[in-house]
Structures are given as C-alpha cells and as structure tokens.
Amino acid sequence: MKFAASKTKIPNMIIVVIIVSLVVSATLIIMMKHNNIDVQTNTDFVNVFSQNSKQSYDADYFSTIQDLIVEDDIKFALGETIFQDKSLSKSGKTACISCHKINLAGSDNTTLSIKDSGSLTTVNTPTLFNLSKSNMFLTDGNTLTFESIFTNQQSDHFSMLGCTIHELANKISNDSRYQLQFQKVFGDDVSIRLILESLKYYIFNLTSPNSKFDVLLSGHIPALNENEFEGYMIFKSHGCVTCHHGERIGGNILQNINNKSALEFDRYLVKVPALRNIEATSPYLYDGSVNDLPQVIRIMYGRQLNRSYINEDILKIEAFLKTLTSEKFKVKQ
C-alpha cells in the first residue's frame, strides 16, 4: 500500500515542481520588465540593438523629440511678436519673453521672477519647450489645456503682464499693425480666441530635437560615452524613470513633493518636471531653491527614492542628464 501510494505521489510532485518553476520564471521575467532590473553593459546593449535594429531603444519609457517644420510661418511670427511685445503689459516693460527666455529653453535664471506689478511669481519659471503633446499644465497640473492657462479666472496668466485677458485683447485690437497681421494670418478680426491660437502655435512649435540622448534612442550606439551610458542605466535601475519618463522625460504625472520648505506647495501634489535641457534651466525645483544639478539629484535620492547613494552614481547621472540638452542650447565649450 505504502509503495503504491508513493508511486502516484512522484509524478504529482514532478507536475507541481514544473508548475512552480514556470510560475517563478514568468514572475521573474515580468518583474525584470517592469522593475527595470537592467543589467546591460555597453556590449549587451550593442547586441540587443543589432537584434532589433529597426526598433528605437527603450521605446517603453522614452521617445525622441521630432524636429518640427513650422508649416505656417506668418502664424508663427504673429505668435512670436505677441510673445515678445512689452508694450502689451501694464507698465510697458514686461513681455512673456522677460521670464521665458528662449536661449534658456523658455525658463529664466532667477529663483522667482518679477511680474509686471513688481511682485514675485510664486514658483520658478518652467521651460516652454516640447509642450505640444502635454495635457497637464502649470505646477499643480490641474490645468488641462493650453487655453485654460490664460482663461482660468483664478490664475489668468496675463496677470504676469499686469493685465487681464480682456485688457490685452483690447490693446491688440486697437493696434493697426496687429489688425493687419490678424487679417493676413486668419482673414479675421482680432479676438481672444485667435490671440490664444497664435500664442499656442508659436509655443507648440518650440521643440528641442537632436540631443545626444535622441541620437541614442534613434539607434546610434556610440552617442553616449561610457560614463553617460552608465548614468542612464542607473537612472533606470534606481527608479528615476518611474516619475521622469515619456517624450519630455517628465511633465506627465503628478507626485507629492514631500518637501517641507517648498512654499505653499508643501505636501501637495505637483507635476513632475520635464528633464530635457535641464542644463539650461537652473535654478531647480518649484521654489527655485537649488542651483546645483548634483545637489538636486541628491535631494531626489532622499525625498523621492528614500535610498542612500554614492557620489560616483550622482556624477554619472549628472553626465547622463547633460545628454538631454538639445544642440540648440548646448553651451559652447
């Protein structure tokens, strides 16, 4: 009896062992895919790449910035004119470009910026590049369309110029040069809708293609040197990528900043900032409190990852982050 019983147990055991190992290996594969346990060395990377040479690398996390060709030059020029026009502000001294400096990827290099009224903005001025596919604007991320940045009663962004959207529209429609330009571009009179459309067209055509990282993503392996590539691997394996991903490498999810010093945003959800052109957009964080890139990375380890770090990793990540700078903003060495 005993013998017969163990005879049937053995095949049962084998089946159980097979099932358990199948489940364990499937789980491991899924975990490696999702948790990003990425242990590729440069050579592995070359192999992976040559197998899938048509696919862009890491398309799950990132995509390249396309170099847009501006289709409607005169519409772009109209948006640019409004963006640069100081005479539209109350004092005649402030324009959009006073804070959103194009050579600094649309940001500025001060902690907080001075509004036309003379008071300071509540947050650091963010980049305006590569916004065209965004569906989350401003720091709290609650503004879901470009237009609502300017039409929201509480936070009408034209207040930066010391005026309301109606005052601005009146100024523009009383200016014969603008009247002519609107007729040329839209075949129509000046209106709030068309003012916003011109600004949107201009800003949504501000793109920053051709960073070293884009070159890597599109398949050119030596684009990153070893240090930069290792920084990229750490960026993924230590979890930076869970918040900073997508085309802009950020800018598409909300996160608790858990930051006791950050002005009124203390403990609130904020939009994770986009990291493209980070080299050109200091100072950092929403309160503009940190100037130094390695220091921000250390802060991320403490506040966002809650883990310790070694300085070597910080420097490698810094080297990687600098590969996100478009050739448009590359500081000449």
Ligand code: HEC
């Ligand atoms: C005094 C400085 C200042 C001026 C002038 C200014 N801005 Fe801003 N801009 C900011 C700040 C600060 C923010 C972030 C505000 C926030 O998140 O609450 C911002 C945010 C934005 C955003 C949203 C960016 C994002 O990632 O969500 C756009 C678009 C924008 N500004 C366009 C403009 C335009 C167009 C003008 C001119 C009509 C203008 N700005 C004038 C400082 C300024």
Ligand code: HEC
């Ligand atoms: C859990 C989400 C999360 C993770 C993980 C994370 N970050 Fe951040 N990151 C944020 C948020 C939120 C901010 C804005 C914080 C603030 O303004 O106080 C930020 C800000 C930054 C900034 C400053 C951007 C700017 O324009 O001000 C850099 C640089 C940065 N992170 C890099 C990293 C790196 C490198 C890692 C990995 C070591 C990382 N982050 C991990 C959410 C995250």
